[in-house]
Amino acid sequence: xxxxxxxxxxxxxxxRRSASPSLAAIVTVVMTTLLLGVFIPVIKxxxxxxxxxxxxxALYVYMFPDATTKQAKAAQKEIxxxxxxxxxxxxxxxEGLQQLRNEIGKGPIGQxxxxxxxxxxxxxxxxxxxxxxxxxxxxxxxIVPPGPNGKPKPISPAIEEVNNxxxxxxxxxxxxxxxxxxxxxxxxxxxxxxxxxxxxxxxxSIYARRREVEVMRLVGxxxxxxxxxxxxxxxxxxxxxxxxxxxxxxVGKVTIIDPLSQNFALIDNFSTVGFVPLxxxxxxxxxxxxxxxxxxxxxxxxxx
Amino acid sequence: MGLLPTRRRRRRADEDRAERxxxxxxxxxxxxxxxxxxxxxxxxxxxxxxxxxxVSFGIQRGEFVFVVGPTGCGKSTLIRTLIxxxxxxxxxxxxxxxxxxxxxxxxxxxxxxxxxxxxxDFKLLPNRTVYxxxxxxxxxxxxxxxxxxRKVPEILRLVGLQGKVHNYPDQLSGGEQQRVSIxxxxxxxxxxxxxxxxxxxxxxxxxxxxxxxxxxxNRTGTTVLVVTHDREMVDKMRRRVLALDEGRLVRDQVTATxxxxxxxxxxxxxxxxxxxREGHTNGEAxxxxxxxx
Numbered sequence: 192x193x194x195x196x197x198x199x200x201x202x203x204x205x206x207r208r209s210a211s212p213s214l215a216a217i218v219t220v221v222m223t224t225l226l227l228g229v230f231i232p233v234i235k236x237x238x239x240x241x242x243x244x245x246x247x248x249a250l251y252v253y254m255f256p257d258a259t260t261k262q263a264k265a266a267q268k269e270i271x272x273x274x275x276x277x278x279x280x281x282x283x284x285x286e287g288l289q290q291l292r293n294e295i296g297k298g299p300i301g302q303x304x305x306x307x308x309x310x311x312x313x314x315x316x317x318x319x320x321x322x323x324x325x326x327x328x329x330x331x332x333x334i335v336p337p338g339p340n341g342k343p344k345p346i347s348p349a350i351e352e353v354n355n356x357x358x359x360x361x362x363x364x365x366x367x368x369x370x371x372x373x374x375x376x377x378x379x380x381x382x383x384x385x386x387x388x389x390x391x392x393x394x395x396s397i398y399a400r401r402r403e404v405e406v407m408r409l410v411g412x413x414x415x416x417x418x419x420x421x422x423x424x425x426x427x428x429x430x431x432x433x434x435x436x437x438x439x440x441x442v443g444k445v446t447i448i449d450p451l452s453q454n455f456a457l458i459d460n461f462s463t464v465g466f467v468p469l470x471x472x473x474x475x476x477x478x479x480x481x482x483x484x485x486x487x488x489x490x491x492x493x494x495x
Numbered sequence: 496m497g498l499l500p501t502r503r504r505r506r507r508a509d510e511d512r513a514e515r516x517x518x519x520x521x522x523x524x525x526x527x528x529x530x531x532x533x534x535x536x537x538x539x540x541x542x543x544x545x546x547x548x549x550v551s552f553g554i555q556r557g558e559f560v561f562v563v564g565p566t567g568c569g570k571s572t573l574i575r576t577l578i579x580x581x582x583x584x585x586x587x588x589x590x591x592x593x594x595x596x597x598x599x600x601x602x603x604x605x606x607x608x609x610x611x612x613x614x615x616d617f618k619l620l621p622n623r624t625v626y627x628x629x630x631x632x633x634x635x636x637x638x639x640x641x642x643x644x645r646k647v648p649e650i651l652r653l654v655g656l657q658g659k660v661h662n663y664p665d666q667l668s669g670g671e672q673q674r675v676s677i678x679x680x681x682x683x684x685x686x687x688x689x690x691x692x693x694x695x696x697x698x699x700x701x702x703x704x705x706x707x708x709x710x711x712x713n714r715t716g717t718t719v720l721v722v723t724h725d726r727e728m729v730d731k732m733r734r735r736v737l738a739l740d741e742g743r744l745v746r747d748q749v750t751a752t753x754x755x756x757x758x759x760x761x762x763x764x765x766x767x768x769x770x771x772r773e774g775h776t777n778g779e780a781x782x783x784x785x786x787x788x
Contacts, residue, residue: 194637208622402618408604410631416604
């Protein structure tokens with residue numbers, strides 16, 4: 192027991208004496224942990240968004256405005272026969288308008304919709320859900336096969352246009368992937384910088400305490416007895432930084448994210464990562480980084 | 496206090512006895528192995544410099560031995576070899592019958608706990624008080640608080656620094672700093688004390704004080720080995736002298752006039768012979784009979 196207190200006392204003594212490098216290392220760890228604490232939920236949330244978009248992918252088959260309900264129902268039947276079609280929904284112009292109103296809400300545009308004076312500009316539509324998002328293209332080709340003269344010829348004369356939303360999905364996917372890669376690279380760089388700064392702190396500490404180390408060896412301290420104070424010093428730096436960062440993240444969550452998430456569904460996505468697991472991950476990462484930082488330096492510079 | 500496992504010690508003693516029986520000599524009490532023994536030890540530094548070349552000698556328990564020789568003759572290498580910091584390229588280095596070179600690396604710290612070392616530059620920790628410098632040894636070797644509180648004041652009394660317990664090293668004179676360093680080396684009462692030029696930085700009067708202290712420690716039963724180039728001091732001490740030159744042992748001399756004397760008799764005699772008046776005593780403790788072991 193007395194040993195542990197001795198190690199901790201030695202570690203704090205060393206930290207006090209080399210305050211500025213220790214402070215630099217702590218600040219870096221704070222920055223790293225803080226950014227990791229933001230990045231991890233963002234990456235997680237963007238992945239979830241992409242998944243949502245993909246699961247929502249469907250083909251929108253629009254009829255000519257002058258097509259009859261009977262023609263539309265017949266077209267729906269034809270589409271149901273196409274392989275990989277899971278189900279189809281018929282959307283009448285009235286239902287379409289209702290959906291539009293729900294999506295837009297009561298803003299100025301929504302008020303504009305009420306000024307249609309009973310006229311409904313929307314065509315009849317059939318929503319086609321594929322069994323898998325990857326089969327969208329083949330289903331679309333089946334609904335609108337290319338005609339003999341190269342012009343597309345729909346399976347039903349009532350079909351005016353097929354919209355697959357693939358474009359939008361691809362754009363979202365590309366952007367989120369880029370964001371993910373960039374954030375990951377930044378996170379890894381920050382981790383490496385923290386590791387190096389902790390290693391540097393320990394190196395300076397070893398240098399500052401070379402007399403102590405020499406005396407310890409002379410009077411017969413075992414190798415691990417000499418090493419422990421340095422390892423603990425690294426741990427203190429890492430954990431202090433992480434604790435400060437977690438505190439800041441908590442304040443940020445309570446003051447910024449929580450009020451916003453009540454109003455915006457998108458931000459609510461950010462809390463897909465629970466706060467407690469996030470903290471555990473961050474603390475574990477800081478412990479690993481500081482142990483590695485001190486370990487590498489001890490191996491290189493502390494010849495016992 | 497013995498360094499040697501009893502089983503092995505007993506076996507050696509038996510062999511010794513058997514030899515004596517064979518020679519038809521009277522049975523002597525079982526002999527313990529010499530506390531320091533070099534057999535043809537050769538030490539080569541990386542780069543090929545031969546620091547010690549086929550050196551052989553033995554030091555018995557309780558001896559006071561000087562090692563002398565010019566700079567670069569291998570005196571410091573000898574000490575570094577004895578504490579297992581440098582390994583012999585060939586030959587054997589035995590501490591109390593143990594081959595230092597064959598000791599596994601993790602046992603070296605335990606060897607060093609049984610050997611006190613004193614250096615010319617003291618190697619004190621500047622940011623710790625006298626008390627903490629001495630207590631450091633005990634903490635490092637895992638002593639409890641009670642033990643530290645008991646042993647540190649005791650050893651500081653022995654070296655005559657009881658009044659400077661809370662001073663920092665830079666508030667002390669050179670002689671006092673060397674006393675702290677000796678206290679640190681001796682606080683565990685090791686059976687062997689090695690001193691590398693302990694008086695190298697000190698004036699003659701202070702040196703006599705330090706030698707007197709080492710002599711007092713020697714009289715408690717601890718073997719003391721002092722490396723020095725102070726010829727005059729060595730001559731006055733009248734102890735065994737090993738002379739090294741270019742890594743070779745060139746002289747092993749036991750002064751004929753050697754005789755038992757108390758620490759104070761020693762001090763008076765050496766001061767008189769060196770023509771140093773007993774002026775300031777540099778914190779030397781009032782003469783109390785040393786604890787006999």
